[in-house]
Amino acid sequence: MAQQTALADIHDEGGPKPDSAVVRDALGVGVAVGLSGFAFGVTSAGSGLGLLQTCALSLLVFTGASQFALVGALAAGGNPLTAAAGAFFLGVRNAFYGLRLSQVLALPRAVRPFAAQWVIDETTAVTLAQPTRRAARIGFTVTGLSLYVLWNLTTLLGALGAKAVGNTDAWGLDAAGPAVFLALLAPMLKTTTDRAVAALAVLLGLGLLPVLPAGVPVLVAALAAPAALFVSGSRSGRDRTRDEAPEETR
Amino acid sequence: MNFWIAIGATALGCYAVKLAGLLVPAGVLERPMVRRLAALLPVALLAALTAQQTFADGHALVLDARAAGLGAAAVALVLRAPFLVVVGVAVLVTAGLRAVTG
Numbered sequence: 001m002a003q004q005t006a007l008a009d010i011h012d013e014g015g016p017k018p019d020s021a022v023v024r025d026a027l028g029v030g031v032a033v034g035l036s037g038f039a040f041g042v043t044s045a046g047s048g049l050g051l052l053q054t055c056a057l058s059l060l061v062f063t064g065a066s067q068f069a070l071v072g073a074l075a076a077g078g079n080p081l082t083a084a085a086g087a088f089f090l091g092v093r094n095a096f097y098g099l100r101l102s103q104v105l106a107l108p109r110a111v112r113p114f115a116a117q118w119v120i121d122e123t124t125a126v127t128l129a130q131p132t133r134r135a136a137r138i139g140f141t142v143t144g145l146s147l148y149v150l151w152n153l154t155t156l157l158g159a160l161g162a163k164a165v166g167n168t169d170a171w172g173l174d175a176a177g178p179a180v181f182l183a184l185l186a187p188m189l190k191t192t193t194d195r196a197v198a199a200l201a202v203l204l205g206l207g208l209l210p211v212l213p214a215g216v217p218v219l220v221a222a223l224a225a226p227a228a229l230f231v232s233g234s235r236s237g238r239d240r241t242r243d244e245a246p247e248e249t250r
Numbered sequence: 251m252n253f254w255i256a257i258g259a260t261a262l263g264c265y266a267v268k269l270a271g272l273l274v275p276a277g278v279l280e281r282p283m284v285r286r287l288a289a290l291l292p293v294a295l296l297a298a299l300t301a302q303q304t305f306a307d308g309h310a311l312v313l314d315a316r317a318a319g320l321g322a323a324a325v326a327l328v329l330r331a332p333f334l335v336v337v338g339v340a341v342l343v344t345a346g347l348r349a350v351t352g
Binding site for chain 1: 292315
């Protein structure tokens with residue numbers, strides 16, 4: 001979630017960094033974010049998914065925004081493949097994290113299928129913030145392991161807790177999902193283009209809700225992204241370079 | 251059964267894109283247009299999802315306690331509160347308002 005700032009900081013730190021400092025940073029992120037699996041477990045169970053289904057999502061999908069999106073779409077009565085498509089498009093960003101990570105970590109090909117499941121926002125942020133390859137590998141492993149274990153443990157506890165609580169809406173737990181999305185979205189809104197895309201997506205998502213089948217308005221709203229690229233692409237090239245700048249600082 | 255189909259498809263798709271990033275040669279994804287699209291896609295999806303899960307009730311748009319909860323979460327974000335606090339504030343305000351208004 002803090003990947004943008006971490007990207008900018010990657011080469012700022014000079015000199016070797018003690019392994020213990022890397023482990024401490026990694027555990028800080030892993031534990032803090034790992035605990036929010038509780039919110040997912042509660043939301044998923046409150047959306048009507050079973051205990052096994054909720055835990056399967058955290059074990060097998062393991063990328064928070066996609067998991068929240070999927071259970072939200074299923075709760076709204078969406079077609080399973082439409083719901084999965086929305087979750088998938090949210091997960092596409094992980095491919096770009098993997099691209100950076102494979103350069104920084106220099107993993108042997110045989111290890112990559114195992115490391116892949118941990119390629120998410122948080123591990124990328126920690127890994128790219130490290131000054132050396134050794135530190136990056138420690139950071140990736142410790143963040144990935146602590147986050148994976150805790151996220152799955154708290155998912156289980158959240159799902160069990162929701163069953164015990166009964167009506168999760170009375171506890172305001174239906175607000176957890178959108179709050180998670182908002183918290184993920186906020187740091188991404190840096191340029192005018194970002195905000196225009198978000199505003200257009202909100203209009204499309206809400207405007208089409210009454211007329212299209214559940215899950216479909218979100219997919220149509222995703223078209224705000226290529227639409228904005230098309231518009232900014234047909235404006236002057238200088239605007240485009242300036243918009244790209246924050247991402248290129250690495 | 252439908253839920254399991256959705257879970258299976260999401261798990262396969264999300265794992266495939268993670269692995270693809272680690273396996274494909276850098277040049278394929280490093281085109282500026284592709285990178286910009288990848289950065290903007292989550293912005294559009296998250297914005298639409300936030301709005302829908304705040305204001306949607308089936309196919310109808312409603313204004314209920316969730317909107318107040320999200321407003322509180324937005325304030326927490328502006329104050330740079332940690333992730334869990336942002337989510338917790340949204341839940342507490344939503345529950346509190348429902349308890350008061352019945």
